[in-house]
Amino acid sequence: MTLERVVIINDEAVASGGAAALALLSARLLFEAGIPVTFLSGDSGADFSLHDDEIEVAGLGSAPLLKLPIHKRIINGAYNVAAHKAIRRYIQHNDTPGTIYHVHAWAQILSPSIFSALKPVHDRLVVSAHDFTLVCPNGSYANFKQNTVCELTPLSGKCLVSNCDKRRYADKLWRFTRSWLRTQLLDLSNSYCTIASIHPMMNAWLERGGIPRERIKTVLNPVKPFAKARVTAEKNSDIFIIGRLEFEKGVDIAAEAARRVGRKLRVIGDGAFRTELLQRYPDVQWEGWRTHEEINRLLQDARFVVMPSRLPEPFGLVAHESLQSGIPIVAFKTAFVANEAHQLGCGIVAQQPNASSLADAFAKLDDDMVVHKMSELAFELSPRLANTPQSWCNEFIALYRSRLAEQERLDANSFQVRPPAAQSAQPLSGSL
Known part of the structure; x- marks a missing residue:
């Protein structure tokens, strides 16, 4: 037909x-x-x-x-x-x-x-x-109250009584009802x-x-990479994070980890969490929202890009855009791209969603030779991870x-x- x-x-x-x-x-x-x-x-x-x-x-x-x-x-x-x-x-x-x-x-x-x-x-x-909105009431398989990944079956009895919403339990009940209604329609x-x-x-x-x-x-x-030529990450020192500044995106975790290893964190993006982050981490360099081409120019100073989301990340577009530009990534194991990048040799996986685990992952990228190899592998191999x-x-x-x-x-x-x-x-x- x-x-x-x-x-x-x-x-x-x-x-x-x-x-x-x-x-x-x-x-x-x-x-x-x-x-x-x-x-x-x-x-x-x-x-x-x-x-x-x-x-x-x-x-x-x-x-x-x-x-x-x-x-x-x-x-x-x-x-x-x-x-x-x-x-x-x-x-x-x-x-x-x-x-x-x-x-x-x-x-x-x-x-x-x-x-x-x-x-x-x-x-x-x-x-x-x-995302997971089709099946999960809060759309993310996350328990925002406990900052953990949810292992429950959506719309089950245990799901109903779980107070997992980022706001109030009343909001969870509304989201649960809406999700259940979708299954009936x-x-x-x-x-x-x-x-x-x-x-x-x-x-x-x-x-x-x-x-x-x-x-x-x-x-x-x-995916459209930020840069057409490989970023020489091994010559750089700055850590970058790109995206919305919301609590669930874990920018505060990255800021604390960067402080512990003595590296500058530069944030491209904006959001509701920015005011609090500015007060807690005045040493972070805020770049605001930028165009794709402007991000390309900024990332010429990137040693690696971090994606520290507290939630499961099904794809992680900015991670792919960075990898295809030759920039290694660091992310938690709940980011699907982190596991793939690790297997290709161009990413580091932080096992626990906290600043200590992330700082340990950052420290693994102190060696210029290691970063050089990861950068080359990212530029050469990561395009196979996307369309x-x-x-x-x-x-x-x-x-x-x-x-x-x-x-x-x-x-x-x-x-x-x-x-x-x-x-x-x-x-x-x-x-x-």
């Missing part, structure tokens, strides 16, 4: 985070590959800037949950009625047997309600698991929906949440076509007759 169109569904039509950036990138690459694309977003869609005249875009016009009054946040976050109606209406008016639906981020605006609307086309539905354990994980080490965690192994397909994220943008797009196109072929076989075997379908999507007015 011909791949006629891909409908990309995402909370926002701007690159506000990693999932949104990937959703927009996929829209551009699919369009450039000659595949018709529709982009449905929970926001207004007004800031969508990719081939405006040729990629259909429609926005619901809703705001992210954190910008809503508390009562609307509770209701819309669990079940956004408008989002359900809009997606259902789009499918009723525009669906064809060759249309694939691909959901990226949905938890901040669209809510679980969209899975009810997508249930009639679950055999042609792909959902990207950028579309049971991923009993559907033909395809879950696209971003790393093979995610798959066992997704299975723990009830997603069958056969429905999970791994498509590694695309390029083009290979990433090609893998998804192949996945879409395999889904259509599988459904065509199922339809033929069941002797089902489909009703006539529209030949092309109806024009959109700019809103769902």
Whole structure:
């Protein structure tokens, strides 16, 4: 069956985070590959800037949950009625047997309600698991109160009574209810929906949440290195950390570890945790948010990059971007990329999520010869740990076509007759 169109569904039509950036990138690459694309977003869609005249875009016009009054946040976050109606209406008016639906981020605006609307086309539905939100109530398999990785089965009785939320237990109960509701609206354990994980080490965690192994397909994220030429890390002394300054990202652990080994820590990024960190670690050099090219220039001074997240890190984009630039990484064992980089000889794994363990890992990179070898291995070997943008797009196109072929076989075997379908999507007015 011909791949006629891909409908990309995402909370926002701007690159506000990693999932949104990937959703927009996929829209551009699919369009450039000659595949018709529709982009449905929970926001207004007004800031969508990719081939405006040729990629259909429609926005619901809703705001992210954190910008809503508390009562609307509770209701819309669990079940956004408008989002359900809009997606259902789009499918009723525009669906064809060759249309694939691909959901990226949905938890901040669209809510679980969209899975009810997508249930009639679950055999042609792909959902990207950028994190563990599909299965874990807090989205991260982490106990924020204990600063530990959660080993419980999601939505079990023990999960229900676990006070693991970063805020209050009441927030945990709401997240638990929302996650349970998603399972009722579309049971991923009993559907033909395809879950696209971003790393093979995610798959066992997704299975723990009830997603069958056969429905999970791994498509590694695309990576564009910060630098085209190898950074001569062995000549440098500074430690870098890149990303949001939130408690769970462990910047304070890295700052304490850097202080213990007497190296300068430079932080590229910003966030809610910055004020407290500035007070506690005035010796840290804060660089703020920077463009990809500006980061390239800053990292010419990097000896290594640290990713000290307290949470499981399914991919770790900045780690991959650094490795492919020839910069070794240091990370905790719950970062999947750390284990791979260690096996390739270009990364150090800190076994415990604390400053002492991290400082010990830092000290292993005092030897210039060791860093030189790790830098060369990172530059040469780490590209195998990720996709390029083009290979990433090609893998998804192949996945879409395999889904259509599988459904065509199922339809033929069941002797089902489909009703006539529209030949092309109806024009959109700019809103769902």
